Amino acid sequence: MAQRSGTGGRATDLSSCPAFPSALESNVKYLLAFTLAAACATAAAASTETxxxxxxxRAAEQLRDRAMNDDTAYKLVEGLTTEIGPxxxxxxxxxxxxxxxxxxFxxxxxxxxxxxxxxYPKWVRRHESGSIVAPFPQNLVLTALGHSFATPTGGLTAExxxxxxxxxxxxxxxxxxxxxxxxxxxxxxRYKDGRDYGIGSPIRTQGPVIAASKGAAAFILRSAGTDATDRIAHTGVTGFADAKANGIPAAALSNPDADQLERILAYGKPVTVKLDLDVGFEGDxxxxxxxxxxxxxxxxxQIVDIGGHLDSWDPxxxxxxxxxxxxxxxAAAHLIAQLPQRPDRTIRVIAFANEEAGLYGGKAYAEAHAKEVARHVLGSESDFGAAPVWRFSASVKPEARKAIAQIADVLKPIGVEYAADRSGGGGSDLSQMHAKGMAALSIGQDGTHYFDIHHTSNDTLDKIVPKEIAQNAAVYAVYAYMAAQAEGDFGSAPGAFKNDKDED
Structure with missing residues (x-):
């Protein structure tokens, strides 16, 4: 059929151009191929999305609601602190x-x-005392720090x-x-996220080591704690690794005693203190x-890791x-075990040994399981008390973010926010598995008052609120169960998160 051109009124038979049919056919084929490729790419992306x-x-929502009214976690804390103690x-x-x-279990x-x-090295505490000798003699409330070295018999006195x-x-x-x-x-x-421990902890761990390297006779610090008025000292480990270290005696003062020491120092006179610490290492x-x-x-x-550390400081x-x-x-794992069917993946609960003196349990676990890190699909440890969980964050592969958002949706009704812009470190001991490549969450309790009693004689059962620890167990039960049921993985692989910023 003759086609009329719009130029010059001249009719042009386009069909006479031999290239036209093949070009049109080629374009149609290209468009179809492009559409199919795009559809395939979309399908492939969807198939890899966790x-x-x-x-x-729905099962997780029911699990959450049941956990919120369960007393298993509180009874376990009650039993452990009553029947065993420090x-x-x-x-x-x-x-x-x-x-x-x-x-x-x-x-x-x-x-x-x-x-x-x-x-790990065995460290013991036998006796500790301290006092200001001059210019205004008086006793000090203090505690020896973990891995401190002993003073000479009879004590040490210095300016x-x-x-x-x-x-x-x-x-x-x-x-x-x-x-x-x-x-x-x-x-x-005090801060809700406990951020000032980033000030106190390095002073406690690094301070004694630096002081020793510069020839100090001993080291004391204002306790790494947020209780301004309680005359209670906070212990915690130093940076001395073992008996072979160039160690010195090290102790923490209660906050009121630190205030008193500073008032006396402000007089401008030499201040002399006596320390008597009978502590030290006794082999492995x-x-x-x-x-x-x-x-x-x-x-x-395939494993979902959850846990806490079994050891504690002794005051x-x-x-x-x-x-x-x-x-x-x-308690979270127990609630999951009570469901009509076992979860698709294994829920593993670890009670870690000796976290306090240097993550020994976490390091041993990571070394023992490093070659199987890809099978540890997601992990998080609870080690920030039992006040309500208010926030969580995650380090997972991009394709698993929607699954994390699904977990967040189930946790939101019990007061938990998803901080999508933060990474997740796994908690204290499980940070070691995360460093090997395990995908991890950081689950944050309200830490406003945590460092008031952390590492002190005041760390006792009365600080645990039954309804609050039940909410914690609900959070862990939901996350662990949903991770166990996920279709797809969260990105665990050797070295997968080596560039993560630690935000525990």
């Missing part, structure tokens, strides 16, 4: 606590309960030199320090991580740090 089935979401790593109660948890109905050995910060100590001339007792007086303040000790599992019915070799009974964490994780 999601949680609707049935699992659990200093390698101390008298270490083995008793381990056997207690083994028995409880079995009683909770876990399919498998076992231990993995953890070896105090005061620094406002760790940086000031680092910059100090050794001649101003040699033979003296270094005191660092930086103060922590082999404890264990205690592990309980709810075995997955579909992928038993209190370790209720918030960290009997609560062990109890929260165990």
């Amino acid at each position: 999601r949680i089935p609707d049935a699992a979401v 659990r200093l790593a390698a101390g008298d109660n270490d083995a008793r606590a381990r056997e207690w948890v083994i028995a409880k 079995k009683a909770l109905g876990f399919d498998k309960v076992y231990t993995e050995p953890v070896t 105090v030199v005061h620094f406002d910060s760790l940086d000031a100590l680092k910059a100090a001339d050794p001649s101003a320090i040699k033979g003296r007792i270094v005191y660092v007086g930086a103060r922590m303040h 000790y082999t404890g264990a991580n205690v592990i309980g599992e709810v075995t997955g019915k579909k992928h038993p070799d 209190g009974t370790g209720a918030i740090d960290d009997a609560a964490g062990v109890a929260i994780a165990a």
